Amino acid sequence: MAINEATLINAATHANLLTIDNVNLARKVARKDRLSVIDTIGRDHRLPRAVLYQAVAEQRKLPFLTLSKLRPDSDLLERLPTTLLQRRLLLPVRDSQDQLLLAMADPDDQVAIDTVKRVVNVPFTLALAEPVSLKSVIKCELPNSAPEEEQDPITLFDDLMKEAYVCNASDIHLKPEKNGLKAAMRVDGKLIPYPKLLNTSEASLLINRVKVLASLDISEQRMPQDGGFAYEISDWNLSPHELRVATLPSRWGERITLRLLGQESGALALDQLNLNPVVLERVRNVLTYPHGMVLVTGPTGSGKSTTLYAALREIDRTEFNVLTVEDPIEQLLSDATQVQTGVKVSFSQALRSFLRHDPDIILVGEIRDQDTAETAMKAAMTGHLVLSTLHTNNATSAVSRLRNMECEDFMIAATVQLVIAQRLARRLCQLCRRPSDTPPLIELPILQNVQLYEANGCPACMGTGYKGRIGLHEMFWVDNEMSRLIAEGAGDHEIRLAAGSHLYTLWQDALYKVANGHTSLEEVMPFREAIYEQQVNAEKAEAVT
Numbered sequence: 001m002a003i004n005e006a007t008l009i010n011a012a013t014h015a016n017l018l019t020i021d022n023v024n025l026a027r028k029v030a031r032k033d034r035l036s037v038i039d040t041i042g043r044d045h046r047l048p049r050a051v052l053y054q055a056v057a058e059q060r061k062l063p064f065l066t067l068s069k070l071r072p073d074s075d076l077l078e079r080l081p082t083t084l085l086q087r088r089l090l091l092p093v094r095d096s097q098d099q100l101l102l103a104m105a106d107p108d109d110q111v112a113i114d115t116v117k118r119v120v121n122v123p124f125t126l127a128l129a130e131p132v133s134l135k136s137v138i139k140c141e142l143p144n145s146a147p148e149e150e151q152d153p154i155t156l157f158d159d160l161m162k163e164a165y166v167c168n169a170s171d172i173h174l175k176p177e178k179n180g181l182k183a184a185m186r187v188d189g190k191l192i193p194y195p196k197l198l199n200t201s202e203a204s205l206l207i208n209r210v211k212v213l214a215s216l217d218i219s220e221q222r223m224p225q226d227g228g229f230a231y232e233i234s235d236w237n238l239s240p241h242e243l244r245v246a247t248l249p250s251r252w253g254e255r256i257t258l259r260l261l262g263q264e265s266g267a268l269a270l271d272q273l274n275l276n277p278v279v280l281e282r283v284r285n286v287l288t289y290p291h292g293m294v295l296v297t298g299p300t301g302s303g304k305s306t307t308l309y310a311a312l313r314e315i316d317r318t319e320f321n322v323l324t325v326e327d328p329i330e331q332l333l334s335d336a337t338q339v340q341t342g343v344k345v346s347f348s349q350a351l352r353s354f355l356r357h358d359p360d361i362i363l364v365g366e367i368r369d370q371d372t373a374e375t376a377m378k379a380a381m382t383g384h385l386v387l388s389t390l391h392t393n394n395a396t397s398a399v400s401r402l403r404n405m406e407c408e409d410f411m412i413a414a415t416v417q418l419v420i421a422q423r424l425a426r427r428l429c430q431l432c433r434r435p436s437d438t439p440p441l442i443e444l445p446i447l448q449n450v451q452l453y454e455a456n457g458c459p460a461c462m463g464t465g466y467k468g469r470i471g472l473h474e475m476f477w478v479d480n481e482m483s484r485l486i487a488e489g490a491g492d493h494e495i496r497l498a499a500g501s502h503l504y505t506l507w508q509d510a511l512y513k514v515a516n517g518h519t520s521l522e523e524v525m526p527f528r529e530a531i532y533e534q535q536v537n538a539e540k541a542e543a544v545t
Contacts, residue, residue: 002089002105003056004040009112011055015459017047017430029291043236044165048462050130050195056107056458057128064463065093065103067133067193072141073100073181076120082142088095088112089134091141092124100124105131107486110464137196140179153209156202158234159280161241165195165233165405168468170260170301174210175252176203188426188469189327210256214245224248228328244328261330270310276512279504282477283418287314292417295367297392297401299341302422303471304389305330308363314338321358325350326365354381364388370405377407380415394506395421395476396496399486413478413487421506423527425482425519426466432458432463433517440521442528450515454522471519474506505529 012018018026018041030040037457041047050066058117058353076092077085085091089105091113102124103118113126113545153245160183164172169185181203198206211218214227230240230436271280286294294311296304309331312322317335321485324333327341339350347364348371359379364387367373380386392401398419402412436454440447443464455465478486479502487493511526 003053003108004037004421007056008038008049008052009041011059012041012052012113012459014059015055017051017055017460018045019508030443033235035235042162042236042305048166048184049132051459051462053128053130058459060107060128062107063101063125064096065126065127065129065133067130067136067197069093069095069197070133070137072137074339075098076122079119080116082118084112085138085142087113089131090116091134091140091410092116092120093127094397095420101127103127103129103134105129105134109298117149120340120408124326125227130195133195136195136202139199148490150272156198156206157209157213159196160206161231161233162236162261165238165241166235167192171533172260174207174256176250177209178252181206181253183348184489186467187466188341189424190426190464207254207256209260210245211247214243214496216245216247222249225456241451242328242330242392257364259457260326261283266330267303268306268310268343270314271351273307273310273473274513274518276504276509279475279509283311283420283475284314285383286418286477287311288432289417291383292378292414293386293388294378294418294420295388295398296420296422297390297395297398299391299406303424303469304422305365307420307422307473308387308389309333309470312361312363313363315448315519322361322363323357323359324363324365325352325354326363347372347374351379355384356380359384361385365465366390367402367405369406373402373405373407374411377411381411386415389522391419391461393421394492395474396499396503397421398476398490399495400492410487411487413483416478418478419476423472423506424469425510425513425523425527426464426519427468427470428453428455428494429458429461429465429467430520431467432456435521441525444511444523446511446515447521451517452521453517454520466519466523470513472506472509472513472524473504474509475504477502 009023013023026037026040026044030037037437054064072095074091081094089108091103093101095101100122104126107126107128160172164185167185167187169187171186172183175182180200180252181198182321184191184195208218213229213231216225216227228244230242242261244261246257248255297309298304312333316324322336324336325339325341325465326348329338329340339345341347351364352375362379362384363378364386367376376386376388388418390398390401392398399412416516434456440452457463457465461467476499482499482502485498506527507529508528513519514521514524
């Protein structure tokens with residue numbers, strides 16, 4: 001048994017996840033699209049079922065247990081009838097403090113509660129869990145129970161994609177284990193478990209389904225493969241999602257990782273990246289230059305492409321000829337020519353061809369090798385503005401990275417105008433964040449006389465206290481003095497110390513985001529710089545703000 005639809009909707013409105021108008025509109029849309037009201041709400045408001053169940057748990061003052069917390073009590077499990085567990089969807093579990101909980105899909109099922117009390121004769125606390133999670137754990141713990149009808153691979157993958165969409169996941173991980181497969185999704189930079197466990201048969205069906213969609217060889221299971229495809233969720237009337245697929249042979253079978261392109265960012269403009277206003281103005285000024293190079297650096301998944309696309313949206317593409325070469329094309333830009341690399345077209349080959357198409361602005365998805373770097377620099381020196389990405393730890397390290405690609409110092413000094421280093425931090429949930437009463441862990445001028453906030457947790461953010469992510473940006477502007485240092489072969493450390501007001505550090509921007517209530521100090525502490533850097537930049541942080 002499971003909680004009825006009306007109870008879930010009532011809890012969602014009580015938790016301010018939905019308004020009455022939202023619900024009324026969802027009912028109309030559900031009839032039109034022939035979907036359930038819960039599916040319509042999940043699709044249109046991106047509310048996973050787990051959020052609705054957590055709202056019920058909060059309303060009833062009950063613990064909410066995710067799949068990872070459903071650790072059955074084996075002794076009590078043997079004493080309860082199998083039919084009771086399967087039909088009533090309940091499970092005796094132990095929490096981290098070894099307290100006995102009865103996880104149920106419907107806490108109003110008094111018949112089931114009374115039956116458990118008579119059988120176990122041990123005090124317990126009621127808890128709420130998703131029905132699909134309870135079914136999965138019960139099926140794993142009771143292998144001799146009556147088998148359920150297995151889903152077909154099309155439905156398995158479609159359900160997975162629906163969950164990824166409503167959770168706003170950036171990646172899906174399919175991890176094989178001895179007795180089946182566990183799926184997880186990266187949401188706001190953290191992995192959360194998919195609420196359903198898959199047995200060995202379902203795992204094989206799902207993996208083959210993904211490989212077929214990605215045009216991979218399903219018979220090859222002993223070597224890594226890469227591919228991609230566009231997928232449209234059945235019956236949800238959404239535009240197709242672009243996915244990148246990578247497989248990897250492991251101990252218990254093939255592991256698959258799917259990257260959902262453009263899922264989190266959407267069509268953001270530069271002023272939607274929450275940049276410091278002073279920094280934003282300087283970035284916009286660089287984008288008006290007739291030539292030069294703008295580099296965005298950071299690890300994979302740090303939002304480099306989002307920043308580049310936002311920069312291109314600042315440019316009037318009807319007035320300027322914009323050409324891009326990408327692998328793959330992640331977002332579509334109107335009035336721009338976008339080229340995807342392939343077997344016959346590399347980054348450097350596309351760049352050379354671009355120079356014969358009268359470009360004003362060129363975007364290179366990534367500078368990976370010496371050939372691409374040199375071609376991009378030559379384009380930047382011959383009257384074109386070039387935007388691209390690199391993988392470095394900070395903005396000033398872009399200089400040494402280009403040197404490692406055997407680029408000449410004078411070329412780097414003459415072309416690079418701006419380097420942006422980027423990371424992502426979780427954004428505080430705006431519904432439940434609370435003022436912090438404790439003094440800051442560090443004393444800096446920017447944190448004085450401002451109200452700081454900390455994470456709390458509510459159904460909207462699934463109890464984490466964070467919802468969505470925000471970019472942290474380090475900016476390095478190359479002026480004449482910096483250009484001279486680079487041309488003379490100065491190292492990263494020397495450049496960083498000499499940069500002065502031409503370097504706005506990641507730590508400064510993190511403190512700016514904390515002071516403005518976007519995130520918590522605890523969340524950005526991993527980006528804290530060395531003590532001497534704090535002393536050097538504390539005054540600059542206050543001045544820029």
